[in-house]
Amino acid sequence: MNALLSSALHASAALVLVLLNGVVLVFMLRRMIGRMHLRRGGLHAGPGGVIQTAADVLKLLSKEGTRPGGVNRWVYAIAPMAVFVPSLVAYAALPFSETLRITRLDTGLLFTFAVLSVVPLGVIAGSLASASNRALIGAMRVVARQLACSVPLLLSVLPVVMITGTLDLGDIVNYQTGLWSGAFPRWFAIPLLPSLAIFTTAALCGLDRTVFDIHGIEPGPESGLAGEYSAMRFGLLCISEFGNVFVISALAVTVFFGGWTLPFVPLDLQSSIGPVVFLIKTYTLVFLFLWTRSVLPRVRTDQLMDLGWKWLIPLSIVWIMLVGLVVKASLPGTVV
Amino acid sequence: MAVGPSAFMGVAAVLFSLGLYGVLTRKNAVMVLMSLELMTVAACLNMVTVSRFVTPAEMTGQVFAVFAMAVFAAQIGIGLALVLAVYRQTGSIELSSKKAT
Amino acid sequence: MSETVSGPVFAILAFACIGGAIGMLSARNTIHAALWLSEVMLAVAGLYLLLSAEYLAVVQVLIYASAMSVVVLFIIMLTLREREGPVRMADFSIGGGILAGLTGVILYMALADRGDRISAMPVEPSGTAALGELLFGRWTLPLEVAALILLVSLVAAVWWSREVDS
């Protein structure tokens, strides 16, 4: 019974984290992008607009859920859940610290990608159900972009797997503790910089969906699925978006930036501040992602597809080959 | 309640038969491809079951299933491209070998 | 994973598999059928977990439940004439039904005949890393051939889906 209780606790903690995280990220996004665009973000509710997002959530919750005429009822209702649940489950394997994680999986890295890859299914199903050509076209673009980016995303972490010989996220982090020649943290970000570059580019392509911009009220085909949704179903879609940004950032931190560990800090201290370090690192990356998308112009869908299929995939394959050669040459016959 | 290999293989057999039914009776090419996927999955499930109960250490069945998945994913991909090519030319995705009702 | 399969969990997953497959075949709308199919795929991934095939479960989700389903939905989307693409039966559905039913009965008889000759769950097999070693060690040859197959399918898909210049 104890195990059941603890897993239930873990799951509910994850749920709370996802929801809270969404709220925090929306706030962050509004203020930050507002600052960058030389305007002020939401500022009506609370001092300096602190509880603006909370108010939005309350509004979404209390709003009557409407359903456009002619939709495919069941699919329309299920699709937001099909988008939301995977982004919730994706937290399952993330190691917040040595001990703090929902579950330990042998295949944690692959698991996270697998779960996230279900999201486009929900998007496309919802748009097909929505009885709106605009939603259909928008979702098609979104999904096409995501497909183009998810392949290089997956390929870009393979060098790490080749070096560590494991898919367990915790073991990958453990591999990165300590220092190289006493000065550099043993993070994969340093030797595997090309991997990180591919990962970041692909993540930006995959995540920089304009469902983000919903708050700027930008309808049209680019809004994709969300165009025909309202109230809490819409809210779920948004939260899932933010959840995915967080998950991808957390994955990057885990794989490339040493997860919960911190160099130059004694080990016993590390275990206690692990989760905090992890969250700080992750939010820094989230900040970088949001920053990039607020200052750089948006690329066209076809350019993005070209980037994904014609550049990132071949590049990551070449890089994998190089790393493979080096790994094989440095320690023949064994996994490093 | 003990669940032996027969239970898993039974599920696989049911899935296989249902998939076969779908392949034989549907006119819509996409439906036929989906039914084929169902049959593939049944075969893979069978293999993994055998692998777990008969050769747990060698994991031969799992290896087999990995290859089967890769091969059939590629096949279904080709099939969908072909369906699309046919659709472009004819505006229909129905299989010609099955006469209309 | 424990040495015995949990009965209720198996029952739920088996129900989900078979129910999903029936749902897929009885759906009157291709979109529904595709969603049912991905539900079946997820349930089968669950069965793989019960069989201690963690890697396969994840791959099943990655390839079949999401990637293939997305592609199938894409094709449905591109070939939709009306919004609800109806599923149509071919006229010899009775013959097909008999054939499929016969297959099912024969399989059932075969399995029942086999009985529980192998029913004890052996100790837990080695994990994902061992599978990787096998794939890249003993089974390298089929792996390379599978890579060629993927290449062939890529060439084929591009060949057919490219616009034909007139």
Place this chain on the structure above:
Amino acid sequence: MLSGYWHFTPEVLVVCGAFAALFGGYLPGKDRGAAYAAAGAAALAAAIVAFGGTGGPIVFGQLEPDSVARYARTGLAGLTAVWVLWVAGRGMPGERRREGVALALFATAGGMLLSMAEDLIVMFVTLELATMPAYVLMGYRRKDVSGLKRALDYFVDSILASVIVLYGLSFLYGISGSTAFSGLELEGSGMLGFVAVMLTLVGLFAKVSAAPLRHWTLDANAKAAPVSLAFVSTVPRVAGIVVMSRLILAIAASAPAIGILVGVAAAASMIAGNCAALSQGDLRRLLICSGIAHLGYLMMALAAGTETGYGAAVFYAVAYAVPSMGVMLVVAEEGVAIGDFARLASRRPWVAWSMVLWLLSLIGIPPLAGFFGKLYLIGAALQAELMALVLLAILATLLSAAYYFRIVREMFFGDEDEQVGGAIEPSHAATVALALCAVATVAIGIGAPRLIAALGVRFG
């Protein structure tokens, strides 16, 4: 760990040829150059196999490059070289050559590996590699609506066959606990063993288009371009037949009852193929039907379940494919209706005489390849005392002479007014390809006794 890498040299060469063809846009001569490069690679591969040695099991016993495999691989690579050479001369109808040639070479590489397979996993994967490009070749013309639709049908049927094979293999593996051919053990497996064998064989029969499931191929292939058909109905099929023979031999050791199953399929193939071929006016259909009949003769030897039968079947697979390729290529040049062949003898005497040669070989007239092939098949069946099948085969052969002679009559005494179509422009590459087919038909016939001894066939 992996001893004998060099055994893979021909396959690697073929794959390299495929890549060269794929990137043919950068080669001198572009499309045509790509085809020549590919043909060269295939021919070189055939030569290497033919003059290379044989060996014991390699790659953890998953492959065995024995003398049977050497014969089959030489045949496969040679047939592909001929086909690609012809394509280099005449081109693919309506489309460029590169992709088609590359896919054909990939299929050949798969087939060559397949004919060495000694393991279920390797067999399944290479079988797919050998047959997958066939769908593309069947629907190669992207503007040809009915061709594409047929390709879709063919694709669905072929995948269905693959899935059934896969399911059967999973049971075979489950029963014997091993995927090696040598480890297949069906003793006392009861009903499950029967189901496993049934599923596997039904799927394999469908893949090589044997009798009970023949209508698939017939309907789907009959509208394809003859060039594609020339490849699809020979190379992947020969590879499939070789591995099917291997598998049947492996299973027969512990389940002798399989002979009855194969025998019934053989009889059905002979009867159905020949009867259907009698009334066909379209040469593609005629050749497909007669192909089914030839498969029937071949399976007659397999029904014996002996080493001798196995060797004879493999010998016949190539001995049948060579003339069949020649005939199909001439069909691709002249036209698919039987009337298109009217007075071929006066227009292109050499081609007409080659046709006669091939058709005689298909009927089984000494001293050509087909005669010895049939002789060994009948010998193997007689050894196992399958009198009924032998009688049926002889009757069927007599019947087959009727429809083959119809073509000969048309070529020499056909109605001149019926003849349409302009003169066919000369192409050295295509001429060489046809000449090679003709020479090979005679050479296999003359070398038959030595070849068959190398294949391990023993009479008496």
